[in-house]
Amino acid sequence: MIEIKNLTKIYTTPHQQVLALDNVSLTVNKGEIFGIIGLSGAGKSTLIRCINMLEKPTSGTIIVDGEDMTLLSKDELRLARQKIGMIFQHFNLLSSRTVFDNVMFPLEIAKVPRKEAKKRVAELLELVGLKDKARAYPSQLSGGQKQRVGIARALANDPKILLSDEATSALDPETTRSILKLLKDINRQLNITILLITHDMNVIKQICDRVAVIDKARIVEIGDVLTIFSNPATPTSRSFLDSIIKSEVPEDLLHLAQNNKESSRLVRISFIGSSAGEPIISTMIKKFDIKANILYGNIDRVKDIPFGNLILEIMGEPVIIKEALDFLKDNGLEIEVLKNAPSSN
Numbered sequence: 001m002i003e004i005k006n007l008t009k010i011y012t013t014p015h016q017q018v019l020a021l022d023n024v025s026l027t028v029n030k031g032e033i034f035g036i037i038g039l040s041g042a043g044k045s046t047l048i049r050c051i052n053m054l055e056k057p058t059s060g061t062i063i064v065d066g067e068d069m070t071l072l073s074k075d076e077l078r079l080a081r082q083k084i085g086m087i088f089q090h091f092n093l094l095s096s097r098t099v100f101d102n103v104m105f106p107l108e109i110a111k112v113p114r115k116e117a118k119k120r121v122a123e124l125l126e127l128v129g130l131k132d133k134a135r136a137y138p139s140q141l142s143g144g145q146k147q148r149v150g151i152a153r154a155l156a157n158d159p160k161i162l163l164s165d166e167a168t169s170a171l172d173p174e175t176t177r178s179i180l181k182l183l184k185d186i187n188r189q190l191n192i193t194i195l196l197i198t199h200d201m202n203v204i205k206q207i208c209d210r211v212a213v214i215d216k217a218r219i220v221e222i223g224d225v226l227t228i229f230s231n232p233a234t235p236t237s238r239s240f241l242d243s244i245i246k247s248e249v250p251e252d253l254l255h256l257a258q259n260n261k262e263s264s265r266l267v268r269i270s271f272i273g274s275s276a277g278e279p280i281i282s283t284m285i286k287k288f289d290i291k292a293n294i295l296y297g298n299i300d301r302v303k304d305i306p307f308g309n310l311i312l313e314i315m316g317e318p319v320i321i322k323e324a325l326d327f328l329k330d331n332g333l334e335i336e337v338l339k340n341a342p343s344s345n
């Protein structure tokens with residue numbers, strides 16, 4: 001549906017050249033929700049804005065629904081953009097127009113007959129749950145309601161693709177959840193492909209099928225959300241993941257391991273999917289001559305699949321601890337040794 005090949009964007013300012021995208025390639029499949037995550041300045045906005053040519057690429061191709069966007073004339077581009085809706089962090093509504101007329105706006109531009117357009121706007125307001133706000137002005141709406149208007153407006157021309165530029169960054173967590181749920185419903189009901197950019201791993205976790213991690217103008221990792229959550233391959237992905245599973249080990253836990261009289265290891269056990277529900281840890285404790293303290297635990301869900309990590313202090317003979325950890329690994333758990341505390345006597 002969207003195929004980006006060797007996309008490079010260099011901004012030229014009077015003082016310098018900024019490489020905002022460096023040879024980026026990725027494919028977004030029809031019907032999926034694809035997330036691009038990166039820190040501030042990584043190149044996310046530039047990338048999403050290149051897709052509908054709000055930003056002109058320096059080189060590379062962008063094929064949307066079979067059409068190379070970089071080769072289109074002005075008129076062709078105008079038509080192609082009707083297939084691509086966009087929503088924004090700060091909603092970009094027209095303050096002097098009512099909710100109804102904001103959603104009507106793209107239909108006026110596309111010269112859709114008035115009667116047909118009014119019917120379409122009413123349907124869209126129903127879809128986003130704002131039927132009763134049709135006559136309100138943007139200033140009379142909450143942030144979540146404004147974004148619902150933005151979504152209805154983006155869908156007005158029946159697009160095949162929806163681009164979301166940090167659409168929930170200005171919203172509180174609960175409103176974010178409701179907007180993400182709406183986007184997911186739209187994706188499923190209308191079969192619209194969604195490409196979103198975010199700096200928030202929670203957004204990726206809640207609705208994306210696949211994710212690309214962008215770091216300093218380059219895509220450093222692309223994959224299924226579940227795979228990246230269970231086994232991040234780059235430090236950038238790891239740090240995004242840590243931001244939501246809160247797996248930083250508190251200092252006092254590290255001290256506890258150091259002060260222990262026996263030989264001990266502080267380990268993080270990450271689990272995903274079915275292994276989360278299995279009593280592997282209690283089996284380990286029974287099977288090996290070790291003691292284990294659970295110091296910290298956290299279970300979350302990615303696309304309804306349990307996902308989490310436990311921090312365990314395991315005490316015993318080093319060789320037995322190693323066997324016990326190998327047993328956990330053999331049972332599909334990820335093990336990371338956070339601290340080795342050798343026997344103090």
Ligand SMILES: Nc1ncnc2c1ncn2[C@@H]1O[C@H](COP(=O)(O)OP(=O)(O)OP(=O)(O)O)[C@@H](O)[C@H]1O
Nearest residue numbers: 011013018020038039040041042043044045046047
């Ligand atoms: N119009 C511009 N002129 C010059 N440099 C620009 C321009 N727009 C963006 N940049 C630079 O390009 C790089 C990528 O910016 P971009 O806005 O794409 O990043 P981002 O990941 O979206 O960041 P944020 O999350 O803060 O919006 C940054 O170094 C930025 O300063």
